[in-house]
Amino acid sequence: MIFQEIYNLAVKMGIESDLRGKAKVQKYLKRVKEKYEKFPVDEKEEFDKEKLTNPFSDTRILIGDPKQKIKTIYVGIDIDSAELMIAKYLSEESGKKIDLALSHHPEGKSLAALDEVMHLQAEILADYGVPINIAEKLMKPRIDEVARGVSASNHNKAVDAARLLKVNFMCVHTPADNLVARFLKNLIEKKKPETVGEIIKILKEIPEYKIAVGLNAGPKIFVGSPDNYVGKIAITEITGGTSGSSQMYEKMSQAGIGTIIGMHMKEEYKKQAEAANINVVVAGHISSDSLGMNVFLDELEKKGVEIIPAAGLIRIRRK
Ligand SMILES: [Fe+2]
Structure with a gap:
């Protein structure tokens, strides 16, 4: 598979399995697009264009050439600098080239924008009968708290490690949690x-x-x-x-x-x-995170990609 195809598939599966329903997610994307089109030029420049097609701020290609062919992926629940070193070591020692390191939990810009994906919780709660106005009102301060909380971290540390080690790196968070x-x-x-x-x-x-x-x-x-x-x-x-x-x-x-x-x-x-x-x-x-990732990884394997499970991932294949 091509790197970009892996990312696209994660977003697609995330949208299709979203508890809000595919139609609501598409409406959300439409609203994002309408807002974006009304932005002044400077705000348009700053805007992360991925948001126009990907509703999950915590899922991104973090570093690497999206056109690259990917045959083998090192997959973990948390991939940090140490895990990237293991991936690099395995790649060199075993002679089997690892083309991509895939983390479930967000890193880099995806970690910095973790709060943005939390809005979906209000809509899910509304589907279970909590009035949407109450769900939104209670979620708002919590989302702000998470935004302030993640703002202090050294978000890009692992991405820098991937850049220096020349390892392609991405994270798939909410799509897997949706699965x-x-x-x-x-x-x-x-x-x-x-x-x-x-x-x-x-x-x-x-x-x-x-x-x-x-x-x-x-x-x-x-x-x-x-x-x-x-x-x-x-x-x-x-x-x-x-x-x-x-x-x-x-x-x-x-x-x-x-x-x-x-x-x-x-x-x-x-x-x-x-x-x-x-x-x-x-x-x-970690078991739940693994289950969600496994549903996605099964699809990658079907397309001929080899998975090397690591960093907490309990890998189970389903037919
Ligand atoms: Fe998790």
Whole structure:
């Protein structure tokens, strides 16, 4: 595959699996385009043109020639300078050239713009019955907080390492998180668990989570007990950049949500969910990230690309 085709496929799969629905994402892109066209010249120059076709600010080609042919990819959940060194070492020692390092978690400009993808959370919450005005109002300060939080990091450190090592580098974050969110939503709708314990049982049948159990990182009940009835299940904490607002649980409870399935949850958030009487199942962070990446990587393999799993990625192939 060509580097650009890999990036394009990630964006396409991310849009198609987006819990907002493809039509809403396309409308969003249309609005971005309309705003862009009205910008004055200087703002147009500053504007990242990728935003016109890619709704995921945390997914970008970070460095390299997009026209290059890619046969072998080193893929990890987190690729930093050390991982790039391993990729380079393997490339030279094994004689098998690694053409691209692919990180799930964002680096470089994608990390600096992580907050921009969080808006999708409000729309997903609205689909679960939280009024959109409330979801947006509560998300806004949290998105600003994340923007300020990431602004302090040395975003481009790993990208500089890739440049010096001459390794092509990209990250695919929200498209992969959308793929795992869609996977879990379909599975839960099909299996219709009635208790929280049944959700855990269903998750443990998925190979990535089964392996995570062996690594002491399997699915866990953070709030509630195995015998609790699930009520309405919401897959709201799987995609959308990073954790949303801790004040959302009360509103989710009022919207009739009984149980949420998430990737990970901070203590403060857990307390708020508990106070709102919502059951919380934490599927697992790196295992969930792996599942989403695997759905994408299977498509790359079908097109003849070889995958070298690294840096936390639990690689499972599906037919
Ligand atoms: Fe993650």
